[in-house]
Amino acid sequence: MEKKQGFFAALKDEVVRGLSPSRSRPRSRAKSPGRSASPMGGLFRRRKGGQVAPPELLMSRSGTLVRPAEALSPLMEGPDQDGAECGDSRRGHWMRAPSVSSSSSAAAAAAAASKQSDLRLLLGVLGAPLAPVHVAASDPLPHLSIKNIPIESSSAQYILQQYMAASGGQKLQNSINNAYAMGKVRMIASEFETPNKVIKNKNSSKAAEAGGFVLWQMNPDMWYVELALGGSKVHAGCNGKIVWRHTPWLGAHAAKGPVRPLRRALQGLDPRTTASMFTNARCIGEKTVNGEECFILKLCADPVTLKARSEGPAEIIRHVLFGYFSQKTGLLVHLEDSHLTRIQNNGGDAVYWETTINSFLDDYRPVEGIMIAHSGRSVVTLFRFGETAMSHTKTRMEEAWTIEEVAFNVPGLSLDCFIPPAEIRLSSISEACELPHGQRARNVAANLSSSVHRARVASLDRTHGSVKRNYI
Numbered sequence: 001m002e003k004k005q006g007f008f009a010a011l012k013d014e015v016v017r018g019l020s021p022s023r024s025r026p027r028s029r030a031k032s033p034g035r036s037a038s039p040m041g042g043l044f045r046r047r048k049g050g051q052v053a054p055p056e057l058l059m060s061r062s063g064t065l066v067r068p069a070e071a072l073s074p075l076m077e078g079p080d081q082d083g084a085e086c087g088d089s090r091r092g093h094w095m096r097a098p099s100v101s102s103s104s105s106a107a108a109a110a111a112a113a114s115k116q117s118d119l120r121l122l123l124g125v126l127g128a129p130l131a132p133v134h135v136a137a138s139d140p141l142p143h144l145s146i147k148n149i150p151i152e153s154s155s156a157q158y159i160l161q162q163y164m165a166a167s168g169g170q171k172l173q174n175s176i177n178n179a180y181a182m183g184k185v186r187m188i189a190s191e192f193e194t195p196n197k198v199i200k201n202k203n204s205s206k207a208a209e210a211g212g213f214v215l216w217q218m219n220p221d222m223w224y225v226e227l228a229l230g231g232s233k234v235h236a237g238c239n240g241k242i243v244w245r246h247t248p249w250l251g252a253h254a255a256k257g258p259v260r261p262l263r264r265a266l267q268g269l270d271p272r273t274t275a276s277m278f279t280n281a282r283c284i285g286e287k288t289v290n291g292e293e294c295f296i297l298k299l300c301a302d303p304v305t306l307k308a309r310s311e312g313p314a315e316i317i318r319h320v321l322f323g324y325f326s327q328k329t330g331l332l333v334h335l336e337d338s339h340l341t342r343i344q345n346n347g348g349d350a351v352y353w354e355t356t357i358n359s360f361l362d363d364y365r366p367v368e369g370i371m372i373a374h375s376g377r378s379v380v381t382l383f384r385f386g387e388t389a390m391s392h393t394k395t396r397m398e399e400a401w402t403i404e405e406v407a408f409n410v411p412g413l414s415l416d417c418f419i420p421p422a423e424i425r426l427s428s429i430s431e432a433c434e435l436p437h438g439q440r441a442r443n444v445a446a447n448l449s450s451s452v453h454r455a456r457v458a459s460l461d462r463t464h465g466s467v468k469r470n471y472i
Contacts, residue, residue, distance in 0.1 A: 118189045118209075119209065119229065119230050119231075119232050120232075120247075120249055121189060121395070121397070122187045122188075122189060122209065122229065122397060122399075123227070123229060123232060123234045123247065124247070125355065125380055125382065125397060126187060126357075126378065126380060126397065126399050127227050127229075127234035127236070127245075127247070128225055128227065128234055128236035128245055128262060128264070129262075129263040129264075129357065130243065130255065130260040130261070130262060130263055131260050131261045131262070131263050131266060131277055131321070131337075132260070132299065132300075132301040132305070132319040132320070132321050132337065132339070133258075133260065133277070133299070133301050133302065133305055134258040134259055134260050134305070135260075135261060135273060135276040135277050135279070136220065136221060136276065137219070137220070137221065137261075137270075137272050137273045137276050138219055138220050138221075139276060140170075141157075141160060141161070141164065141170065141275060141276070141279060142157060142279060144157050144158055144161055145157070150282070152282035152283050152284065153280075153282055153283075155283035155295075156278065156281045156282055156283045156297050159283060159295050159297060159325050159330075160275050160278055160279070160297075162325075162330040163271070163274075163275055163325055163330050163331065163332065164271065164272075164275050165330065166329055166330030166331050166371065167271035167275075167330075167331065167370060167371045168271070168366070168369050168370040168371055169369075170272075172369050172370065173271060173272045173370060174272070175409075176219075176272070176370075176408045176409060177218065177219055177409055178216070178217060178218040178219070178408070178409060178410055178413045179215075179216070179217045179218075179269075179270065179406070179407070179408050179409075179410075180214070180215070180216055180217075180405070180406070180407045180408075180410050180413075181214070181215045181269050181372075181403060181405065181406050181407075182212070182213070182214045182215075182403070182404050182405040182406075183212065183213055183401050183402055183403040183404055183405075184210070184211070184212045184213075184401065184402050184404060185210070185211050185212065185213060185227070185229065185399060185400070185401045186208045186209065186210050186211075186399065186400045186401075187208065187209050187211075187229060187397065187398070187399045188201060188204055188207055188208040188209065188397065188398050189201065189395065189396075189397050190204055190396050190397065190398050191394075191395070191396035192393070192394070192395050192396075193393065193394040193395075193396075194392075194393055195390040195391075195392060204398075209229050209230040210229070210230075211227065211228045211229030211230065212227075212228060213225060213226060213227040213228070213264075213401075214226050215262070215264065215265065215269065216413065216417060216418075217265065217270065218413060218415075218417075218418065220240055221238065221240045221259055221261075222237075222238055222239055222240050222415070222418040223237060223238050223261070223262050223265065223418070224236070224237035224238075224417065224418055225237070225262055225264065232248050233248070234246070234247050235421075236262070237418055237420065238259055238262075238418070239415075239418045239419060239420060240259065240418075241259065242254055242255075242259070242420060243255040243259055243260060244420045244421065244424050246421060251423070252420075252421040252423050252424040253424065254420075254424060256308065256309045256310070256311050257305060257308040257309035258305060258308060261273050261277065263337070263357070266335060267335060267359050267361060267373065267376055267378075267401075268331075268332065268361040268364070268372060268373020268374075268376065269372060269373070269403070269406070271332075271370065271371070274323075274332060277299065277321070278297050278299055278321075278323055280299065281297040281298055281299040281321075281323070282297065282298050282299075283295055283296065283297055283298075284296050284297070284298045286327075287324065289324050289333055289334045289360075290333070290334075290360065292326050292327075292328060292333060293326070293327045293328070294324040294325055294326055294327060294333060294334065295324070295325045295327060296322060296323070296324055297322070297323040297325065298320065298321070298322055299320070299321040299322075299323075300318070300319070300320050300321075301316075301318070301319040301320070301339075305319075306318070306319065313343055313344045313345070313346075314341055314342070314343050315341065315342045315343075315344075316339060316340075316341055317339075317340040317341065317342055318338075318339060318340050319337065319338075319339035319340075320337065320338050320339070321335070321336070321337040322334075322335070322336040322337070323335055324336075329364070331361075331364055331371060331373075332361060332373075333360070333361055333362075334358070334359070334360055334361070335357075335358075335359040335361070336356070336357070336358045336359070337356070337357055338354065338355065338356040338357075339354075339355055340352060340353070340354050341353045341354075341355070348387070349386055349387045349388075350386050351384065351385075351386040351387055352384070352385050352386045353382065353383070353384055354381075354382075354383040354385075355380070355381070355382055355383075356380070356381045356383070357378055357379075357380050358378065358379045358380075359376055359377070359378040360376055360377050360378075361373040361376045362374075362375045362376055363375040363376075367406045367407075367408070368408050370408070372403065372406050373403070374402065374403040375400075375401065375402045375403065376400075376401055377398065377399060377400045377401070378398070378399040378400075378401075379396070379397075379398055379399075380396070380397040380398070380399070381394060381395070381396055381397075382394065382395040382396075382397070
C-alpha cells in the first residue's frame, strides 16, 4: 500500500515538472509573432510582483489527473505579440472589446440604412407603376378596317385581334367580372454607373429582396394591389375615380392625372385591358425577342394626359409604351415603356430622369380558358442627366416574378374592397416624388457597394377572407 502511494506521488511530481515553464518550449518561440503562447503555459506565467504556484493536480478514482475548476481562467486567443504577461494581455483584450463592438454596431447601422434606402428605391419604382394612358376595359375593341386609316393603325388592329383570339377569345374575357392573382417577387438594385466608375452588386443571389404580392381587379376600372418586400409594404388601388397609393415613407396619397391601369396587370395577367391599352397604337415594325419574331406596337401618351400628370417643378415630357407580340403564338412576350421627367431646380439647371422598364413574359398557361403568363422578369434603368456634362448617373434594378394563383369571378368580392384609405390626402403627389433627389441620389453608389445585404422573404399566408378584410 505504501509503495502504491509512493508511485502516484512520484508520478504527480513528474507531471508537474513536465508542465512547468522550465520544461516547456523555449521562451524565444513563445514570443514569436507568428506563434501563440502555449495555453497550458499561460496558466503558469509569472504575474507582476510574484510567482503563481502551480495549481494542485488531483487524482480521480480512475487514475486520471483532474485540475480543480478554480484553476481554469480565460485564455488569450491569438499570439502574444509584445510578450506581455497573461494578466496584462487579458486585461488589454477586454479593454479593446468595446471598440470592436462599437465598430460592429456602426457597420450594422450603416448596412440597415443602406438596405432601407434600396428598399425605398425598389418599391418606389417597381412597387405599383401605372400604364401611360387611361383605358376603359369594358369598351369593345374597334372593328378591323382598312379604309381611311393608315396602314400602321390597321396592322395594329389586326395584331390585337389575333392577340385576343390567342388569349382565349373576346367572348370569354367579356364574361369576367373580377379577377384575383397572387405571386412571388425578387428585386435587387444591381448596378450603379457614374461618369468615372461602374459599381455592380456581386452577391446578387444573396442581396436580392424576396416578397410577394396580391392583385384584385373588378369592372369597371377598379383594382387593388398589395406588395410586401423586405419587411416593407406598398398598397395601391383605384375605385374607378381616383388612383391612390400608400408607402411607408409618404403615407397615403392620390396619383396625378387620369385613372390608369396598373402596369403589373399588363404583364400577362389581364389580356382584355392590355388589348384596350393598345387600341390607338401603331405597328412600327418587327423584331426578334428571345429567338421569337415579334410585331412591335407603339403607344404614346397624349399631351393632355402628360400635362395632367405634371405638377410644380416636375414635368412629364413623354411616356411611350411598346408591345412585342409573337408572330407564332400571337401572345404578348415583351413590354417596354419609357418616360422622361424634367425637374426644374430653384435657380439652377434642370435635371432629367429617364425611366425605362423592360418586362419579359414567360410560361403562358391557360386558367379557366384564358392564357396567363405565370413568370417573367423586368429590368429597370434610371438615367439621370442634366446640370453639367459629367454629372449623369445610371441605376439598374431587376425584378423576377412567378404567379402562384389566379382566379376569375371570385364570389363575395364587392365595391367595398376598393374604397380608398380614409387618411388619404386631398392633394395629390407627382410621380417624381419617388425619384432619388439630393443626398439620396448621391448615396445610391454607397448603397449598392455594400455587401451586407440580407434577403428576407415576406410571405402572404392569408386566406381569401382575411385578405379581403384587410382591403376594406
